[in-house]
Amino acid sequence: MPLMDTPIMLLLLWAVIGYLLGSIPFGILLTRWLGLGNLREIGSGNIGATNVLRTGDKRAAAATLLLDGAKGAVAVLLARWITGEDAAQLAGLAAFLGHCFPVWLGFRGGKGVATFLGILLALALPVGIAACLTWAVTVAVTRTSSMGALMAAALSTLWVFALGHPRMFVLGVILTILVFVRHRENIARIKDGAEPKIGQKS
Numbered sequence: 001m002p003l004m005d006t007p008i009m010l011l012l013l014w015a016v017i018g019y020l021l022g023s024i025p026f027g028i029l030l031t032r033w034l035g036l037g038n039l040r041e042i043g044s045g046n047i048g049a050t051n052v053l054r055t056g057d058k059r060a061a062a063a064t065l066l067l068d069g070a071k072g073a074v075a076v077l078l079a080r081w082i083t084g085e086d087a088a089q090l091a092g093l094a095a096f097l098g099h100c101f102p103v104w105l106g107f108r109g110g111k112g113v114a115t116f117l118g119i120l121l122a123l124a125l126p127v128g129i130a131a132c133l134t135w136a137v138t139v140a141v142t143r144t145s146s147m148g149a150l151m152a153a154a155l156s157t158l159w160v161f162a163l164g165h166p167r168m169f170v171l172g173v174i175l176t177i178l179v180f181v182r183h184r185e186n187i188a189r190i191k192d193g194a195e196p197k198i199g200q201k202s
Helices: 008-022 026-033 049-053 056-083 085-100 111-121 125-142 146-164 168-183 184-191
Strands: none
Touching: 008 049, 008 056, 008 085, 026 049, 026 056, 049 056, 049 125, 056 111, 085 111, 085 168, 085 184, 111 125, 111 146, 111 168, 146 184, 168 184
């Protein structure tokens, strides 16, 4: 953990800012703007890029992926620039929670993979790149987005130590647990051999 020397009220402010940034539902906003339908009624009903891809619009899916990652990164970078590392890590965690539990959608959000990767990239670029590559290689081999997410999360704490950023360990463990919890239904389907491949309808 970084040294926690920022006043608690300022940390709470960054938690709120991070949450609000993370809670922007880009998948829903983009599909609605592009006339692709109600994302809640498509595929799994999830608000993330994988489900946006099920609309058939690859550009919308790519934009959702980038924007969902960017909101986590922006929360971290703003908090670090203005306050410090403790605020950056807290803002990143809050952004992840905002994506998964957005107040605007009745706390029914996405699974947070892109936001998770964006947070890692902003906190420590080498760790983020390693996690992104883990996700990409796993997806290329399995053609299953959830497998990529689970493998990237599982190995992220290994990359934290291997690449020299041990102060991210506690946050990494918390985010990894949250990613696995958010993917519990996917894990059950993987065990049953019923998890959809990328581009396949749920």
